[in-house]
Amino acid sequence: MRFPSVVAAACLVALPALLAAQDADTPVPPSEPEAAKPAKKAPAKAKAAKKPPPPPAKQLFGAAKTPAPLAARAIGFYAKGCLAGAAALPIDGSAWQAMRLSRNRNWGHPELIALVEKLAVEAKRHDGWPGLLVGDLSQPRGGPMLTGHTSHQVGLDADIWFTPMPARRLTEKEREELSATSMLAPDIVSVNREVWTDAHLRLLKRAASYKQVERILVHPAIKKAVCEASSQDKDRAWLSKIRPIWGHYYHFHIRIACPKGNANCEGQPSVGGDDGCGAELKRWLALVKNPPKPGPPGPEKRPLTLDQLPADCRAVLAGTPPSKAAKQAKSAPKATAKKATVK
Numbered sequence: 562m563r564f565p566s567v568v569a570a571a572c573l574v575a576l577p578a579l580l581a582a583q584d585a586d587t588p589v590p591p592s593e594p595e596a597a598k599p600a601k602k603a604p605a606k607a608k609a610a611k612k613p614p615p616p617p618a619k620q621l622f623g624a625a626k627t628p629a630p631l632a633a634r635a636i637g638f639y640a641k642g643c644l645a646g647a648a649a650l651p652i653d654g655s656a657w658q659a660m661r662l663s664r665n666r667n668w669g670h671p672e673l674i675a676l677v678e679k680l681a682v683e684a685k686r687h688d689g690w691p692g693l694l695v696g697d698l699s700q701p702r703g704g705p706m707l708t709g710h711t712s713h714q715v716g717l718d719a720d721i722w723f724t725p726m727p728a729r730r731l732t733e734k735e736r737e738e739l740s741a742t743s744m745l746a747p748d749i750v751s752v753n754r755e756v757w758t759d760a761h762l763r764l765l766k767r768a769a770s771y772k773q774v775e776r777i778l779v780h781p782a783i784k785k786a787v788c789e790a791s792s793q794d795k796d797r798a799w800l801s802k803i804r805p806i807w808g809h810y811y812h813f814h815i816r817i818a819c820p821k822g823n824a825n826c827e828g829q830p831s832v833g834g835d836d837g838c839g840a841e842l843k844r845w846l847a848l849v850k851n852p853p854k855p856g857p858p859g860p861e862k863r864p865l866t867l868d869q870l871p872a873d874c875r876a877v878l879a880g881t882p883p884s885k886a887a888k889q890a891k892s893a894p895k896a897t898a899k900k901a902t903v904k
């Protein structure tokens with residue numbers, strides 16, 4: 562891997578171009594050219610050609626408007642899974658406001674919701690942070706999204722704006738249209754001191770101090786500011802959780818560990834003991850200054866299908882316990898498939 566594997570595994574977004582491509586993600590047309598090709602010889606092939614390819618999982622999960630009424634469970638990996646029994650972050654709290662409400666992505670595992678609320682309240686009380694503007698968490702049933710984000714699929718990821726919350730309740734329209742503030746200086750390898758404050762630092766430090774939080778993803782310039790301000794800190798453990806990555810200068814990304822008892826939740830490698838303020842940061846800053854040139858375009862990446870997600874995600878989409886969903890799928894495959902596409 563070209564970049565530190567831990568970071569790459571953390572975000573699964575290695576290049577700005579890739580990020581941009583994800584943001585511009587559009588639904589894939591239901592029929593692929595392959596399916597339209599005439600299959601003359603093998604009858605088996607002809608049969609396969611008649612069957613349209615399964616719809617991308619992002620279409621199915623993107624269409625689900627409500628959580629699956631099942632016990633709360635993160636299923637699969639951050640970038641390949643789904644979420645049962647999601648809870649909603651209330652759009653207004655004593656110390657937070659949810660943004661971009663039209664996306665319906667203020668859903669998460671109850672442990673994530675509790676953590677975001679706790680961070681909001683404690684940062685307001687102790688850190689001089691006026692409150693959180695909360696960006697995307699997950700869809701009601703998790704899963705891949707029609708636009709943006711490779712991860713955020715299992716309800717354990719949250720994007721928090723670096724823009725402090727204003728001292729009034731934003732209208733729905735403002736929550737759609739308000740732009741976040743970039744923390745970058747024009748040189749793009751340091752923060753803009755007119756907008757970056759000590760309170761930002763305290764907020765990140767608090768978030769990283771929570772045991773469940775495994776990673777916080779920020780732009781390398783922000784990692785640099787954090788390292789510089791913390792050079793005298795004896796406790797370096799929180800620093801190792803703050804990981805540099807492309808993007809992430811309008812918001813930071815909090816990722817929590819698999820909740821206890823969620824057997825099908827797939828964890829990620831530990832960040833290790835390195836505070837990331839040395840060679841790794843240096844490497845990242847050099848990359849920011851001289852980003853690698855994109856190679857020739859490879860074959861188009863096919864979007865994930867339901868079959869590629871953990872089997873229990875079928876039950877999450879159906880909104881029924883796994884055993885029942887499996888039975889239904891066996892006895893009436895057509896009906897299940899139809900239901901899944903229209904939901």
Ligand SMILES: [Zn+2]
Nearest residue numbers: 718719720814
């Ligand atoms: Zn994120």
